[in-house]
Amino acid sequence: MKRKIRYGRLPQFARALALALTASLLLASCQQTAATTTTQEKSSTDSAATTAAGKNTENTESKAAPADDEVKRIGVVQFAQHASLDNCYYGLLEGLKEHGYVEGENLEVDYQNANADGGLNNTICQNFVSRGYDLIVGIATPSAMAAYNAARDEDIPVVFSAVTDPIEAQLQNADGTNVKGVTGTSDVLPIDEQLQMIRAFQPDAKTLGILYSTSETSSIASVRLYEEKAAAHGFTLVAEGVSESANVPAAALKIVNEVDALTNILDNMIVQNMPVIVERAKEAGLPYYGSEEEQVARGCLATQGLDYLALGAQTGAMAARILNGEAAESIPISQIEKASGFYNSTVMAELGLELPADFADMKDLAKP
Secondary structure: OOOOOOHHHOOHHHHHHHHHHHHHHHHHHHHHHHHHHHHHHHHHHHHHHHHHHHHHOOOOOOOOOOOOOOOEEEEEEEOOOOHHHHHHHHHHHHHHHHOOOOEOOOEEEEEEEOOOOHHHHHHHHHHHHHOOOOEEEEEOHHHHHHHHHHHOOOOOOEEEEOOOOOOOOOOEOOOOOEOOOEEEEEOOOOHHHHHHHHHHHOOOOOEEEEEEEOOOHHHHHHHHHHHHHHHHHOOEEEEEEEOOHHHHHHHHHHHOOOOOEEEOOOOHHHHHOHHHHHHHHHHOOOOEEOOEHHHHHOOOOEEEEEOHHHHHHHHHHHHHHHHOOOOHHHOOOEEOOOOEEEEOHHHHHHHOOOOOHHHOOOEEOOOO
16 A cells, blocks of 8 residues: 655655655656557567568478467358268368367367358358458369459468369469469369279160259369260260259259269259259169269269368368468369279169179168
8 A cells, every 4th residue: 555645744855855756756657658568569560560471471381380379260161061062171170180280279260151152152251351361261163263262362372172173163274283372172073983883883874864053163074074984985975954953853853764874973053952863863763873972871872983081181281281381372283083982782782783893892881
């Protein structure tokens, strides 16, 4: 507790001395406070400058590990809700974790699903940019494109996953080099392996059908690849495009009467409506092949396709390199090189088919 000085009881000289001493102490206190404030402001300014410089420096050497006390913030936009893309997201988190970035510790993840809504997809990406995230991840072609369009003028790097044709999506240059600020993983399908497997299951099949969305550039690219390769395996391709989900049931009913087998691609609209197609194929006694394991688990016969958990993990490893300081464009776009084989023994038995000897090592995904 401070003692109160009662100047009225002091002699005149003492009163003057006390007043001078008090004024001197008050002045020194104000100067110290001002100096402290100036130092704090300078420290804050220096810190902001260092952070900005770090974001604009293109360091092509990967750092060993993230700083213990540094928290990175990323936005993840997934175009649609289905198991294949969900696996990309789960794999992404695992890939980041394996390379030192753990959600809730040194990583903040803002995960948003656009539910196949183009307008919402764009809004999510714009919000990510306004929040100044360190990195944006786009899962599936529409989200990857929206992320890049929103972030490219703000120097926020973008990593994509499950983009079938990055050049067609304008996420990669025509010569195969990276667009500035972008890298990621492609889910281009192992079509030759898929066609070989279908031929092994159905030696006498002549026509092969595909349903696809006319609004997804990645689907159009996949159909084009099938058209290029089908004849070499003895198939005539029948492709049926749909513009909206409401048209899928009618398109499925039409195509099962025109072909000997159906095969799938990772088309968001088609995958979301897959139960309808599975039912139409079942009614027609028609084999329906998937493009990855989740589709086989949900009623397709078999696949030589992609492991989307592995694809996501590969994407996460690339994201970690960028968070560690590498420029996105210095990391080559990659894809899963080896097909993963799966079949559904329940569906196979219903169709009266047998597992081909050359594909006996495939994993059975039939539910017990």
